[in-house]
Amino acid sequence: MIQIEKLDKVFRTDEVETVALNNVNFNVDKGEFVAVMGPSGCGKSTLLNILGLLDNPSSGSYRLNDTEVASLKEKERTRLRKGKIGFVFQSFNLIDELNVYENVELPLTYLGVPASERKRRVNDMLKRMNIGHRAKHFPQQLSGGQQQRVAIARAVITEPGLILADEPTGNLDSKNGAEVMELLTELNRQGTTIVMVTHSKHDAGYAHRVVHLFDGSIVANIPN
């Protein structure tokens, strides 16, 4: 599903050049659950941004489902991303002004799914995530665990082939963290490919293999 070869990402300002990713080679098969670990500033989030088509690499190749996507323009990246990649963030990133239902519905509206179909799919998803009773609530009215479940519901509502999770349990207590990891594992069992950045060895234990990044390079690739 994902083939990365000799990938570099360099951030430049007027005076400073920062190498975030350096000659990264990395593959993810369809249906795989991969954890990415490494110290702060090693390039984990940069890698995730590139994998999620939020950013382009400075050089190298990135093939997603056999399509070269390394140098696409933002408009093309948006089109390719739409409905095919779901995102889960450490800080949940729910839109404060939208309620739970509307947050989950969001990707479907941009896919042009009809209203009746949207309603059915969102309600099903909320039930599946055990937050159906919170549909009309706003993010600030939910606990951290509930918010992350809403975020996961939003990430999977379009049934994407790939979910990218950036420290999904980083802001949760152990009980809620475990629930979230169970959800991701369940999604993976159903066929969704997952790439997850984490600092937690415990969470990384849910993945099929763990990739270790250090100073922008992959230093280890260890199956669980």
Add this chain to the structure above:
Amino acid sequence: MKQLHYAWKTLMHNKGMALTKIISLGLGLTMCILLFARIDFENSYDTCFKEHQNIYQLWMQWKLGGELNDPQMMCVGSLAGAVMEGLPDIVESAVTLQPGGMIGKPLKYGESYYDEPKILADSLFFSTLGIEVLSGKPVEDLAQPGTVFLSESLAKKIFGENDPLGQQITYNGTWFLHVRGIYRDIPDNASIRPQAVISLPTVLLRGIGNHSWDGGDSWYEYIRLKDKDVDIDLLNKNINKIIQQHAPDTDDVGLYAFVRPITDAHAEMNEDVRRINTIMWVLAITLLFIASLNYSLISISSLNRRAKAIGVHKCSGAGSGSIFTMFLLETLFILIGAAAVMALLILNFSDFIEYSLSTPISSLFAAGRLWIPVAVISGVLILGGILPGHIFASVPVSQVFRRVTERKRSWKRALLFIEFSGVAFICSLLCVMFAQYRYVVSKDKGYDLTRLATGPLPSVYDSSDAVLAVYRGLPYVEKFSSSIYTPLTGYSGEIVYKEDHGTNFSTRYDYGNKEYLDIMGMTILQGRAPEKTDEVIANQTFIRYMGWDEKTVLTENPTIIAYDQRVRITGILKDFTINGFFSEQQPFIMYYHPYPLKGQMVMKLKEPFEENLNRLNEDMAEAFPAGHIEFKSMERMNEELYKDVKVFRDMTLLAAIAVIMITVMGLVGFVKDEINRRSKEIAIRKVNGAETADILRLMSGDILKVALPAVAIGTAIAAWAGDIWLNIFTVRVDNLWIYYTLTAMTILIIILASVALLSWQTARENPSKSLKSE
């Protein structure tokens, strides 16, 4: 259109911010649209007449002493008729009319007086100007004496639901006038807007008015052309050929005429109109920019807060176009709210607006002028919606989970710069206007109007002795006198001839006596007031025009030839203003008149003035019931002279209030955002020893870098616009630079004080709090 829903949700989630935007934009829109509507109203003058492109006004030019005088709108009475008769293939219709002068008193029906504007006109008035006649036959009826046509509204006011046709009213209780026709009300944007049209023969048959080729240049005349594509130069040549047939040219005296479109008259009559329109245009554009850019500023300031939501939308599949559309829709919602605020303001303050703009709201928002609000709102949508929409849409999705405000500071500073410049411009201009208005109203005019009232004499049927007895019996009257004219209403002119009978120059003149000069507070610099009919007193400018030396001339027993008689100059009068400080000082002489009552009365009342003025008018109504005699405060008449100045000043005041409120809202948004953005920096500075004053200095210094040049530029623009406006006057308030400097400094102090106030809490906050939240 799910974006519509998201845009609405965003607004509802930040009601406070949305309300700030709506109010600031509403204020800006209101003032901007009112100003543009007022400009368009002024520019539309006389376009209300049917096929106005075919209507031309006749202008006349005298040659006196071999030299051409300036063109004038008042013509000799016979000109229009002769042009129509002489050019039947080109001219469809022509009219001679006279507003006011000969018929200055009110109409009377029953015991009620109606002082609505009225004109004298010949029978082709309605056909020439294309005014719709609802009933009557003007061509036949207005050729008869004692005929009046009334406007629809005046007929209704006088007669209610009764049929006005055939009814009899009077001109001030003296001449009988039969109502023979009704015409549709003439719109507000017309130079000629009578409520009653009295047939010309009504006065001519009474021997009033000079309707001939021999002087009497007191008529307004218009022609309607059959075809609008007439060669105007050729037409003017033909008109002058006709004049030569009736009033042949001599070496010394000549009469020339030309036509100009009727629509030119308003701007020509009020040269100030064009100047004021220019400044109003600058004010309106400034407001439009400030309102729009302020909206942009507030919006861009919220980028930091909203970046996360934008990112989530983008991660969920929204493209830049969707984000842009969403922001435009949000702007549209805000604009709808702002339009509602505008409607509320206009409805609730309609009296104040009509008074301040001196124009009915129904005229400002007439159907043909509705494009203005549409255009202004579209302009704000483009200016205020597109820029932030573009910035929001172009935020790279990879950065949306980071802080993104830093790189947009330059935009905010540029917008703030424009706002500060706008505030400095409008406030400086306003300050100069207040100073100038105060200056011209209170400046020494060469006379003293304190406790003076003026009014007409009773009708000719009352004997002078009886009238004098009434006046002398009024206990609250300190002294009284009379003259033909007043310096507030202006004087008629006459030619002063040289000793060899060549023309010298035209001077203003009046009749009066020592008591009159005394009551008016006019100063005799040398000599004395005239005491015989062959004596005059002249002002300083007259002496200068004659080429005499003011210090020695009286010792030479000087005489002049004026009005076909030789008169002796007995004294020199200190120059005084005529018709306000709008025109250059004119030469003036005052003849002696032996009668205690002539022309109009001037009375000096005792205190309390207002109460005594009311008593005077009550006593006049009781003593002289046959005519309508109303005395008016001369101080108020003097203020009326500057009504347009006051109107413009008040409009600028409204604009200034709007722009200050808008900018303060923008400034608050900007500073709050800056504090939020720099909270960590402030905390670190404090940890490293910075005190509250240092933090305040840091924040103020940053704003000052924008404010100083902005205020300087705004003040410079104000000085330019102020100079254009001040050209209206012949005198200017002294030391204008002080006003500009003080205003600029005040604005800077207010800006700095606002920044200090807003930064105060953060500057005093425990730094650990900010660092923890980071």
